[in-house]
Amino acid sequence: MNLRLNTLAQMVDQDARVADIGTDHAYLPIALVQSGKIDYAIASDIAQGPLANAQEDITQAGLEQQIEVRLGAGLETITHEDRIDTVVIAGMGGKLMTEILNSAWQNGFQFPTLVLEPNVGEPGVRKWLVDHSYQIEAEDLIAEAGHTYELIKAVRVPAPVKLNDAEIFFGPLILKAKNPVFYQKWRGQLAYHQKLLVNLNKAKNKDTEHIEQIEHEITMIKEELDDQG
Structure with a gap:
């Protein structure tokens, strides 16, 4: 896996039940299961092509019993019976990401942990997290292949955690670290x-x-x- 996916994998808690939304090749859930960090994941995508790639890679890895492939939009593929506690959404725009999270929220899905990597519109994602009582627990800003990526891990808390304008814009923990x-x-x-x-x-x-x-x-x-x- 590349640096971006490795960093996302580090943000997933041990023994989490993961839904990887927009999974593409299912590289992340495969790596998480192979490393022993998790033993169950759903690899979900809206497009048949990427999902076929994911299924092929999962089969080659011999992980069909531990990683389920599902076709559908956003979090619509997830049921309460799945007992998913960690949702990973990476590599899409922040606006689409918050639309997916909003839609699930309105259908009664409030996931304990979110691991997010919006490729644009990061402040909008942080504002959504604040508005829905998520606290940013980890953040990283990385550079790879000519792009920069902001990665966010947020956990649901009883009361909203306020962020100021600069923290929403840059990321509260990214702002503290200020790496090169x-x-x-x-x-x-x-x-x-x-x-x-x-x-x-x-x-x-x-x-x-x-x-x-x-x-x-x-x-x-x-x-x-x-x-x-």
């Missing part, structure tokens, strides 16, 4: 935001709300980069 990837990512994002702001200000019909949001984000990014001197 943090500076690499946000220097690039600062340049992108500044260019975007110029273009927004050039528009005939200015979107003042969007402009103010980008200005606010530029201020936050500069503040966090300033401590590197």
Whole structure:
């Protein structure tokens, strides 16, 4: 497995019952079972092609008894009888991720642990977690193959844990750690935001709300980069 999947695997608790949503090749559940970390997982995907790949890889690994393959959208493939306590959703946009979680929530599914890797829209995912009484227990910011990835492990708690704007935007634990990837990512994002702001200000019909949001984000990014001197 690559660094991204290995880091996700580390966030899964020992003996968890896992649903890997958007599983693709089922690399993650296969690795988790093979390592002895878990003994049951559901590998779920909305597309027949990736699911066929997953089934083939599971069969080759001899794990058909421990990893079930299910075809369907989001968390619709999961039942209460499955007793899933950990949901992994990785490699999709934050908006789609929160839509999947919302849909399950409205159908009475409140999973104790979520392991998430949105590839865009990370602040929206953190806001959803806060709004639904999840506490971010672990976070990592990694770089691999020219991309950066924010990985989030959240657990359900009795009362909401408030996060400020910067913590929602960057990630509370990512902000504390500020590893080298943090500076690499946000220097690039600062340049992108500044260019975007110029273009927004050039528009005939200015979107003042969007402009103010980008200005606010530029201020936050500069503040966090300033401590590197």
